Amino acid sequence: MSTATDVCELAVRVRDQLARRHPGAAIGELRPLPGGHSGLTYSVTAGDARYVVKAVPPGQRPIGRNDVLRQARVLGALAGTAVPVPGVVCVDETQPAWFAMDFADGEAVEPVLDEAAVSAATARARMLEIARVLRRLHDSDVHTPGLDAPEPLDAAGELERWSRTMRAVPAELRPGGEELLARLAVDVPGGLPPVLLHGDFRLGNVLCVGERAVAVVDWEIWSVGDPRIDLGWFLLFTDHRNFPQLGRAVPGLPTEAELLEAYLDGRPRLPNMDWFRALGRMKMAAIMGHNLRRHREGKHHDPDQERLPPTIAAMIRTARDILG
Incomplete structure (x- = not known):
């Protein structure tokens, strides 16, 4: 401190x-x-x-x-x-x-999680807008000076890293988590050419004015790797039902399919996106489980963490559903 x-x-x-x-x-x-x-x-x-x-x-x-x-x-x-x-x-x-x-003027509002007053139409337009911003980010030249990064992130590395985080959470806080990890490990996708990754790309990390994105912020965990890692995370935030007791319904938000279409902008579809959608949910469950464990162990007192168990369970359940 x-x-x-x-x-x-x-x-x-x-x-x-x-x-x-x-x-x-x-x-x-x-x-x-x-x-x-x-x-x-x-x-x-x-x-x-x-x-x-x-x-x-x-x-x-x-x-x-x-x-x-x-x-x-x-x-x-x-x-x-x-x-x-x-x-x-x-x-x-x-x-x-x-x-x-x-200092960039604008507001960073996550529609399904934040209470800020943003109209449903504006929230929808912003999500579609930043899907196109994400595409431009992934089209950046990863050989630009300053973008030196360690070994590119791929599906196998992400699964290994986040499996460790998930398994550090007590089993009772991650119901079905072990089965999800096993199913993810069954058929790990091969990699795509590495791109520049934000690591936490979502509306909550993009300052907007009206329907226009003016600044992507919070670059603490940027890296280079498979573009589907960013996409699988971004798509989580279009549906409040992914966040029981935490999320709020916002009518008219783009579906995951609509966001992907905006991102692709006529380019070929990306293979194995369901695996990365499930990975994003596993990562969110692991993060929330970690935060809840720290609260219950007295390492970071925050009673609000007690609202997380239904969302952790929903993330794991829906990830398993996505994998069939």
């Missing part, structure tokens, strides 16, 4: 960098932004300009979700492309590292 001293030290470093970029402008205070899931996230003003600052938490290693420099690299690689991302304006590699990017 950051202390007041840590924040003051970061503020001085940010102020020095922004003052050089905006000579004579008043530099505002760092203000925490809600909703950040990795590192420390702040907003700051420099004259009339507004920026978002992401920093490595003091005392923590800059790896995984805390590797903010890696996030800055992917944003820099996508700058000026058909994928809308915030522009990176400052990068400070001195540990604890941080970078600043343009």
Whole structure:
């Protein structure tokens, strides 16, 4: 956890960098932004300009979700492309590292999970719009400088990784989970040419103004790998029935088939999508089971996690149904 001293030290470093970029402008205070899931996230003003600052938490290693420099690299690689991302304006590699990017106006609302007031028609248009954004992301050149990544993610690797997460959840919290893992392992699809993956692509991570996507955000787990990994996850969020006790019905949202059609835009269908749809549900069940276990063990007290068991069970059940 950051202390007041840590924040003051970061503020001085940010102020020095922004003052050089905006000579004579008043530099505002760092203000925490809600909703950040990795590192420390702040907003700051420099004259009339507004920026978002992401920093490595003091005392923590800059790896995984805390590797903010890696996030800055992917944003820099996508700058000026058909994928809308915030522009990176400052990068400070001195540990604890941080970078600043343009503040993008807009709202990131997940229709089936969030209570924000977005009309059903707007929600539908946004989902179809970002399906096309995802296609443009997957069409990006993975050899662009800055997109150096470890071994590309494939179906087998994803199954192995998330099977470990699922099996770390007590069996009573994942009913039918072992059978689902066994069925996924029966016929693992071969890979497709690797593309740039966001890792958590959905409306909740895309800032929109009206029906237009203005910035894809939250790049903590980007990678290179099979495009169906992103797709299987994205398709989860079109149906509130995937989230019992959590989701809300939004009439008129695109079906999974409609989102796939928007993504493909006349290109050939992707093979074995049902396997990746089931994988996405298994991953969500594993994540929720992990969070519920941490709550019940007292490692992260959050009574709201007690609402998760019906959704965990539904994710596992529907994944098994998809696999036939």
